[in-house]
Amino acid sequence: MKLFVFKSKDEFIGIESDYVYRIIDDLKVTPVPLTPESYTGLLYHRGELFDVINMRLFLGYPDEGSSETTRIIIIKWLNKKLAVIPDEIVGMIWIDDNSENTNEYYHEERKIRLMKPDYIWKKLSELSYGPNKI
Amino acid sequence: MDLTKYEKIFAQESGKYLKELEDLLMQVEKNLSDIGLWAEIHGKVHSIKGMARALSLDKISELCHLMEEWCLKFQKGKLMSSPAAVQTLFDGSEFLGALISKNGRLDSFEDQKAYDSLISLFQQSPPEIFVTVPVPQQPLLAAHSQPMVASIDYVRIRYAFIEELLGLTQEIQLLSKRFPSFSKDQMSSGLKNWIDHYTALMKVLYFQLTQLRLMPVGDFADMFRKSIRNIAKENDKNIDFEIIGGEIQADITLLERLREPLIHIFRNCIAHGIEPAEERIGKGKSADGKITIEARSEKENLYIKIRDDGRGINKTSIIRHLKEKQKMTDEEIENMSEEDIYDTILSSDFTSSSGATELSGRGIGMSVVAQSVDYLGGSLTISSKEDIGTGFSIKLPLSLSIIYAIIFSVGRYTLAIPTLNINSIDRVDLSSAENPESYYDTRKLMGIAGEKINYVTVLSLRYAADKAGFADEKPRMKLIVDNVIGNRPLMILPVGELISRIKLFSGIGIMENGDISILLDVDNLP
Numbered sequence: 014m015k016l017f018v019f020k021s022k023d024e025f026i027g028i029e030s031d032y033v034y035r036i037i038d039d040l041k042v043t044p045v046p047l048t049p050e051s052y053t054g055l056l057y058h059r060g061e062l063f064d065v066i067n068m069r070l071f072l073g074y075p076d077e078g079s080s081e082t083t084r085i086i087i088i089k090w091l092n093k094k095l096a097v098i099p100d101e102i103v104g105m106i107w108i109d110d111n112s113e114n115t116n117e118y119y120h121e122e123r124k125i126r127l128m129k130p131d132y133i134w135k136k137l138s139e140l141s142y143g144p145n146k147i
Numbered sequence: 148m149d150l151t152k153y154e155k156i157f158a159q160e161s162g163k164y165l166k167e168l169e170d171l172l173m174q175v176e177k178n179l180s181d182i183g184l185w186a187e188i189h190g191k192v193h194s195i196k197g198m199a200r201a202l203s204l205d206k207i208s209e210l211c212h213l214m215e216e217w218c219l220k221f222q223k224g225k226l227m228s229s230p231a232a233v234q235t236l237f238d239g240s241e242f243l244g245a246l247i248s249k250n251g252r253l254d255s256f257e258d259q260k261a262y263d264s265l266i267s268l269f270q271q272s273p274p275e276i277f278v279t280v281p282v283p284q285q286p287l288l289a290a291h292s293q294p295m296v297a298s299i300d301y302v303r304i305r306y307a308f309i310e311e312l313l314g315l316t317q318e319i320q321l322l323s324k325r326f327p328s329f330s331k332d333q334m335s336s337g338l339k340n341w342i343d344h345y346t347a348l349m350k351v352l353y354f355q356l357t358q359l360r361l362m363p364v365g366d367f368a369d370m371f372r373k374s375i376r377n378i379a380k381e382n383d384k385n386i387d388f389e390i391i392g393g394e395i396q397a398d399i400t401l402l403e404r405l406r407e408p409l410i411h412i413f414r415n416c417i418a419h420g421i422e423p424a425e426e427r428i429g430k431g432k433s434a435d436g437k438i439t440i441e442a443r444s445e446k447e448n449l450y451i452k453i454r455d456d457g458r459g460i461n462k463t464s465i466i467r468h469l470k471e472k473q474k475m476t477d478e479e480i481e482n483m484s485e486e487d488i489y490d491t492i493l494s495s496d497f498t499s500s501s502g503a504t505e506l507s508g509r510g511i512g513m514s515v516v517a518q519s520v521d522y523l524g525g526s527l528t529i530s531s532k533e534d535i536g537t538g539f540s541i542k543l544p545l546s547l548s549i550i551y552a553i554i555f556s557v558g559r560y561t562l563a564i565p566t567l568n569i570n571s572i573d574r575v576d577l578s579s580a581e582n583p584e585s586y587y588d589t590r591k592l593m594g595i596a597g598e599k600i601n602y603v604t605v606l607s608l609r610y611a612a613d614k615a616g617f618a619d620e621k622p623r624m625k626l627i628v629d630n631v632i633g634n635r636p637l638m639i640l641p642v643g644e645l646i647s648r649i650k651l652f653s654g655i656g657i658m659e660n661g662d663i664s665i666l667l668d669v670d671n672l673p
Contacts, residue, residue: 043663046560046593047649055646055655055663059314060360062655062663064645142648144592144673 016106016118018125019086019099021068027118027125030105034089040079049140056085056096063087063096066137071097090130097133154250157198159303161247164191168240169373172233176376179228182221188236189218195243204251206262207243213269214239220273232273234380239265306399309359316353317661350659357638357657360400364442364451365393367402374410375438378417384424385435386417392442397449401543401641404523405451408516412453412539413438415513420457420537430534432456454538460531465491472497489529493517523641544641544654552656553606554632554664558595563656563664566634570607570623577601586625587672592651603627608669624669637664 016027035058042054042065051070056063065085070076079098087096106125108118118125168191175184196211214236220226242265246253253259368390379386421427421436428434441452465488469475480488491497493513520527525543552563553572577583578601586605590597608624637656646652646665653668 041662043561043665044559045646045649045652045665046557046562047651048646052645055665057317057657057661057663059317060310060357062640062643064643137645142645143650144594 014108016108016125016127017086018103018106018120019068019097020101020103021072021099022074024072025103025123025125026068026099027106027108027127028086028088028130029127032088032090032130034087034094036102037085037087038083040083040085042085047143049137049142051140052137053098058087058096061094063094064137065096065098066133068097068099071133071136088130093130093134095130095133095137153202157202157204158247158250161195161198162244163303164195165240165244165247167191169237172237172240173372173376175228176230176233179230179233182224185218185222185228189215189222192218195247199251202251206253207246207251210239210243210246210262210266210269213266217269217273226273228273235268235273239269306360309356313353313356313360316349316356319349353661354636354638354659360398361396362399362402363393364395364397364402364449365390367397367405368393368440368442370406371409371413371440375413375417378414379436382418384417384421386421387435387437389437389439390441391439395442395444395449397442397543401449401523404519405541405543408519408541409440409451409453411512411516416453416455416457416537420455420459422458426458449543451541451543452538453541454536456536459533459535459537460489460492460529461533462488465489465497468497486528486530489531492529493527544639550637550639550656551634552637552664552666554635554637554656554658555604555606555628556630556632557589557593557628558597560593561632561662561664562589562628562667563635563637564606564608564626564667564669568609568669570609572631573605573607575603575605575625577603586627588627589667590627590629592672604629604631606631624672626669635659637666639666 015030017030017033018025018027020026037058039056039058042056044054045052048054051067053065053067056065067076077100082101083098084102085096085098086102088094106120108120108125116127118127168188171184171188171191175181175188178184192211192215196208196215199205199207199211217232217236221228221232242261246262253262372388375386375388416438417436421438422430422432424434427436437456439452439454441454443450466480469480469483469488469491470477493516497514517527520541520543523543525541528540528542529537530540531537551566553566553569554561554563556562575586577586580586586603604627606626606628608626635658637658639654639656642652642655646655651668651671651673652665653671654666656664656666658664
């Protein structure tokens with residue numbers, strides 16, 4: 014399996030590369046009121062709207078702002094789409110599908126956590142939105 | 148010689164001819180002896196045959212040739228057509244479509260078998276008695292009186308190509324935002340003007356391109372004519388199909404997603420709503436049923452209503468369901484509006500229950516339709532009158548339509564309200580205002596902390612703060628905002644699943660420069 018790996022704080026996160034639609038350096042994200050903290054805003058790219066998620070905040074770490082090297086990863090799967098902002102893009106790795114633990118992989122002594130887009134979506138859906146958000 | 152390019156052109160062109168052919172067949176079905184129509188049908192089949200021959204697509208040209216012979220007999224009045232003959236031509240047209248999509252190849256044994264049986268059918272004489280009709284000279288002459296080459300007003304392009312163009316234009320726009328900074332010496336005023344002009348033109352170009360994503364609802368509805376006819380035939384009924392408000396423009400993506408729900412509603416109307424001809428005549432109705440699709444746009448929404456003139460929905464079994472399955476009391480049911488009672492059939496609970504069967508299938512699958520509409524950010528409601536008919540009203544965000552909106556900021560957020568909904572924009576001193584608590588503080592709503600300011604910008608809305616819609620006689624809602632940016636055209640996209648949870652925004656507006664503003668749903672302010 015080919016994994017697209019990025020880093021947020023000290024965690025290495027891997028997403029199946031088939032889901033990665035595009036990497037962009039356009040950081041023009043429009044904030045949306047009454048959304049959870051990890052919801053950075055909306056991105057309009059090539060005629061489509063994407064919800065943009067700050068992965069640091071999503072994983073429960075404090076935000077450290079963006080820099081010149083910050084990129085946005087656009088993910089598309091089934092009929093859903095999402096954009097995530099990592100701290101750093103690591104690159105592509107090939108892993109053995111036969112591993113016993115399908116949530117974690119080790120590559121060059123780094124622990125890579127496999128994250129399915131549906132998992133991110135589910136977690137986002139569980140957050141509170143609107144005027145009464147917690 | 149590489150024929151791929153020509154095969155592509157053939158597929159595009161013949162697709163157009165087939166669509167026209169099917170429309171003509173639907174017309175001739177109602178007037179079997181219309182020789183002029185038969186001449187046109189013959190012409191369409193002949194055109195496909197000619198192109199297929201040029202590309203040595205023998206299977207296609209052979210089928211066309213035989214279909215053409217039938218048409219010629221009807222056209223010359225040597226034979227009188229029949230509904231069965233028209234149906235066979237419909238089948239032939241459908242098979243041609245499939246064959247063209249496969250570049251004239253019959254891939255499987257089943258395909259070959261179907262092809263052979265169709266060929267043998269067309270080799271026989273059309274299924275009708277031989278009648279002698281005088282051969283008219285006029286249609287041929289009339290055909291020749293038209294110009295040989297029509298002017299090209301429209302071209303067909305792939306939808307994905309429009310998307311590509313939009314993407315590229317947007318990237319050029321973004322590029323202009325990252326224009327390297329020059330010193331005064333490097334940048335002459337002439338160059339600066341040229342760049343400004345160029346950037347402004349790019350914005351206009353982008354905005355114009357977005358219009359390509361729209362199509363008239365009428366063209367979309369037209370695509371259902373054949374399906375409606377086929378479903379009606381399956382049910383041994385005849386249906387007239389009327390389109391009202393077909394000129395309303397809507398986003399192709401949105402309409403495409405409505406295709407399945409609409410076909411389900413049409414099927415429901417034809418199979419369960421419209422009565423058989425004898426029953427209709429007995430009720431004093433016309434033998435043929437009628438389905439109307441009506442489109443209109445209001446505020447930032449598209450409304451599509453599908454009506455049949457059938458038997459309506461019997462409320463008794465819905466009420467029984469509410470009592471037995473939902474354990475509702477008579478009093479509770481009495482307090483329900485007509486709309487709420489009929490909307491019961493949209494719940495999955497009803498769909499899977501005996502209620503749907505008792506209603507002759509009227510509820511079957513309707514929950515799936517309601518879910519599909521809901522997914523598009525819309526809603527579906529039902530109205531019905533016994534023996535008059537049933538209406539299915541779909542409300543959708545107009546999506547990608549262009550509206551003018553007042554863009555304003557509240558804290559770091561850029562929001563918008565359609566200009567039509569704004570009565571006035573004023574600067575108000577709250578310390579001397581008559582009723583300061585009647586002003587709605589959007590900063591507070593957005594959870595923005597800050598000092599209380601007395602001198603504020605106020606947007607007065609045309610609508611009252613309730614859900615009744617137009618109610619100018621009621622007090623106008625007054626929103627306190629930070630700054631008004633301007634009155635701008637916006638391309639409206641539907642809110643996504645996550646933002647729809649906020650329940651305060653009715654759409655996402657894209658400005659000419661690609662910036663985003665969020666459409667505040669003033670009807671839903673808490």
